[in-house]
């Protein structure tokens with residue numbers, strides 16, 4: 001850094017990311033799909049994707065097509081699942097970029113099939129089952145015909161079947177056991193029709209940390225990978241370390257007299273004359289205008 005450069009910056013420690021990956025891999029005992037959506041939770045999509053690939057991660061997961069394309073263009077070759085819902089016209093691009101597709105209805109299956117046939121190239125898909133989130137995915141209790149249509153598809157290879165937990169971060173929630181049961185019931189349909197069982201994955205960070213029975217064939221940690229607990233109240237069950245630090249330098253110093261409030265909202269004032277420093281960061285950087293009491297800024 002030069003003397004004139006702004007000293008406030010985010011520092012991401014890739015070795016810490018490796019530590020968290022190894023810790024979660026050991027805890028799960030099954031392959032990990034590392035979730036790098038939302039710019040790798042602010043840690044930088046491409047550098048994190050390349051680093052995890054170099055560490056031998058089995059698979060990556062993103063939310064949108066654009067994120068998958070950015071990773072491919074940067075030279076990431078590991079399997080990438082796009083977890084979000086897709087719009088029909090995106091199917092051809094997903095296939096062309098060798099991205100794995102979330103298929104969340106029979107209609108979407110038909111759109112992906114049509115695109116695959118037009119390209120003369122099979123699509124790799126994961127079937128999304130809704131077990132209680134009520135977002136994308138076929139209700140578990142209607143999954144039979146959906147699974148049959150996908151298994152019968154010539155142009156789609158069913159690599160995975162998955163669902164998403166609504167309350168995995170709460171160790172006491174009965175919702176997770178219920179979702180697991182619904183998911184396994186849907187998966188049983190593959191056996192019923194004599195089809196090979198695809199990779200079953202259900203656990204997000206919360207499931208991975210608190211509900212071992214949800215680990216199944218693969219886990220999908222996001223926030224935990226970066227060393228942050230999915231819920232501040234959840235008890236750490238494994239040794240995770242934050243990979244991100246916010247670093248700055250004091251730009252100003254003064255003594256604030258007792259009773260004189262500091263900064264926006266005048267929500268806090270020192271009880272005695274107090275040394276106060278200013279750091280060059282503001283709400284334009286995403287720093288909260290009014291800090292939670294616990295942080296006290």
Ligand SMILES: *Cc1c(COP(=O)(O)O)cnc(C)c1O
Nearest residue numbers: 035083164204205220221222223
């Ligand atoms: C974001 C996401 C994850 C990861 O969630 P975390 O709580 O950050 O671990 C896993 N699966 C799906 C489908 C997601 O959208």
